Amino acid sequence: MRVGIVGAGVVGCATAWHLARRGIDVVVYERARIASGASGGPGKRGVRANARHPAELDLARRAHELWPTLREVLDAPTGFERIGHLQLFEEDADLGAIVARQRDAGIESEVVRGSSLRELEPDVHERVIAAVYCPIDGVADHTATTLAFAHAARRAGAEIHQESTVALPLDADAVLVAANAGARDLVDVPTGNVWPQVVLTAPTERPVVRHLIGHANRPLAIKSLPDARVMITGGRLGRGGVVDEEEVEANVADAIAVFPPLEAVAVESAVADRAESVTRDMLPVVDCIDGVTFVATGWSGHGWAIAPAVAESLAAWMESGNRPQVLQPFCLDRFRKRDIS
Numbered sequence: 565m566r567v568g569i570v571g572a573g574v575v576g577c578a579t580a581w582h583l584a585r586r587g588i589d590v591v592v593y594e595r596a597r598i599a600s601g602a603s604g605g606p607g608k609r610g611v612r613a614n615a616r617h618p619a620e621l622d623l624a625r626r627a628h629e630l631w632p633t634l635r636e637v638l639d640a641p642t643g644f645e646r647i648g649h650l651q652l653f654e655e656d657a658d659l660g661a662i663v664a665r666q667r668d669a670g671i672e673s674e675v676v677r678g679s680s681l682r683e684l685e686p687d688v689h690e691r692v693i694a695a696v697y698c699p700i701d702g703v704a705d706h707t708a709t710t711l712a713f714a715h716a717a718r719r720a721g722a723e724i725h726q727e728s729t730v731a732l733p734l735d736a737d738a739v740l741v742a743a744n745a746g747a748r749d750l751v752d753v754p755t756g757n758v759w760p761q762v763v764l765t766a767p768t769e770r771p772v773v774r775h776l777i778g779h780a781n782r783p784l785a786i787k788s789l790p791d792a793r794v795m796i797t798g799g800r801l802g803r804g805g806v807v808d809e810e811e812v813e814a815n816v817a818d819a820i821a822v823f824p825p826l827e828a829v830a831v832e833s834a835v836a837d838r839a840e841s842v843t844r845d846m847l848p849v850v851d852c853i854d855g856v857t858f859v860a861t862g863w864s865g866h867g868w869a870i871a872p873a874v875a876e877s878l879a880a881w882m883e884s885g886n887r888p889q890v891l892q893p894f895c896l897d898r899f900r901k902r903d904i905s
Contacts, residue, residue: 565588565589565737565738565883566588566589566590566591566735566736566737566738567580567583567588567589567590567591567736567737567738567739567740567882568590568591568592568593568730568734568735568736568738568739568740569590569591569592569593569739569740569742570592570593570730570732570734570739570740570741570742570743570746570750571592571593571594571601571740571741571742571743571744571746571747572592572593572594572597572598572599572600572710572714572724572726573599573601573602573603573710573742573743573744574599574603574706574709574710574713574868574871574875575603575742575744575860575867575871575874575875575878576592576594576740576742576743577592577598577710577713577714577717577724578713578717578871578872578874578875578876579740579742579860579875579878579879579882580592580713580714580717580722580724581638581713581716581717581720581722581875582875582876582878582879582880583722583879583882583883584717584720584721584722585720586879586883587721588883589721590717590721590722590723591722591723591724591725591736592714592717592722592723592724592725593725593728593729593730593734594724594725594726594727594728595727595728595729595730595743595746596726596727597726597727598710598711598714598724598726599706599707599710599711599714601743601744601745601746601838601839602744602745602838602839602840602863603706603707603710603744603868604706604707604710604838605706605707605762605835605837605838606762606764606795606833606835607762607764607787607789607793607795608643608703608704608705608706608787608789608795609703609704609705609706609868609869610649610701610702610703610776610778610785610787610868610869611627611628611631611644611701611702611703611704611868611869612624612649612698612701612702612776612778612869613625613627613628613649613666613669613671613698613700613701613869614649614650614651614666614671614673614696614697614698614701614778615649615651615662615696615778615780616866616869617846617847618665618669619847619893619894620847620866620870620893621665621666621669621671622669622890623870623873623874623877623890624669624671624869624870624873625669625670625671626872626873626876626890627869627870627871627872627873628671628700630872630873630876631644631702631704631872632644632646634709634712634872637716638712638713638715638716639712639716640708640711640712640715640716641705641708641712642704642705642708642709642712643703643704643705643708643709644702644703644704644705644709645702645703645704646699646700646701646702647701647702647703647774647775647776648684648697648698648699648700648701648702648775648776649697649698649701649702649775649776649777649778650676650681650684650685650695650696650697650775650776650777650778651695651696651697651698651778651779651780652688652692652694652695652777652778652779652780652781652822653692653693653694653695653696653780653781654691654692654693654779654780654781654782655693655780655781656693657780659675659694659696660675662696663675663696666696666698671698671700672698672699672700673696673697673698674696674697675694675695675696675697676694676695676696676697677693677694677695681694681695684697684774684775685773685774685775685777685823687772687773687823687824687825688822688823689821689822689823689824691821691822692822701776702776703776703787704868706868713875731750732750732751732857733856733857737856738856738857738858738882739856739857739858740858740859740860740878740882741857741858741859741860741861742859742860742861743861744839744840744841744861744863745757745839745840745841747841747859747861747862748841748861751853751857751859753849753859753861753862753896754843754844754849754862754896754899755841755842755843755849755861755862756841756842757839757840757841757842758801758839758840758842758865759801759802759803759804759805759806759836759837759838759839759840760797760799760800760801760802760836760838760840760865761797761800761801761802761807761808761811761812761815761834761835761836762795762796762797762834762835762836763795763796763797763812763815763816763831763833763834764789764793764794764795764796764831764832764833764834765793765794765795765796765826765829765830765831765832766793766829766830766831766832767791767792767793768788768792768793768794768825768829771788771792772788772794772823772825772826772829773786773787773788773794773823774788777822778798779798779818779822782798782818782821782822783798783799783800783815783818784796784797784798784799784815784818784819784822785797785798785799786798786819786822786823793832794819794826794829796815796816796819797815798815798818799865800812800814800815801836802836802837803836805836805837805839806836807834807835807836808836812831812834816831840863840864840865841861841862841863841864842862842863842864842865843862843864843899844899845898846864846866847862847864847893847894848860848861848862848863848864848867848874848894849861849862849894849895849896850874850878850891850894850895851894851895851896852881852887853896858878858881858882860874860878873890874891877890877891878891
């Protein structure tokens, strides 16, 4: 069996590794460099199951089993750390239902309020009334992890060609289009591209944010980096690869509103140079179009954490021809059914 993969991001490289270690002939084509798209960039990326769409929870649970093993099995650093994730709430919500759903999927979760919340995050503003806490969530170095999968895939026998532009069809028994923002240039998928902004502060004198932070009522995500800087993201967008200064100001203002000590920390840089593909329901597309061409795209800014589990299931599907049940929610038919109705 010969498989061609378009895109050397984390999903493409991880799937190549799974296939190559099964003895399958794999060739990866990347039009730029490994991790040059959404799988690379500054800082670290969140590895979270907390506050995730229910359709992704089984993948998130499996990914949490895989992440701690990757450093050893790939024989390369990934920067993975379990620091815990807090999804903050400033408004009343049925947090018990969220926790129950996540626990049912095997994701350790609990509601924290008052002194319990302040013990975890002493600098959080009193306007934050509660949080859902997932202690096994964490962060990983996305560039390092993608490179680790790529190097492991090569050691297993896969070829990876960088700065290589291709068109379909490829000379292969099966093809995986895992080019994310570039996928719609090759296949007909209902995705659009956006340019997420990443804001980095100057180093802080003391830790201000201790966990991976999300927010239910603001477009905000925060994490501390090993060099004492703080990374502020959460859905604010640039314009065609260029930073939108008003959106940067709004993102920083939200961060200060939640963690007031950040007001004393200068913004060091902001970038919006890596496109992300999104779908209208904010769930990925993972499907087989014609029995030969597979596609994995539309990650909508939260595909990183589940990538190891997605790649594992994709490789099993491509080898066996049987779609794993865990990937069923991400088929293209969901858009056609809604359009008809």
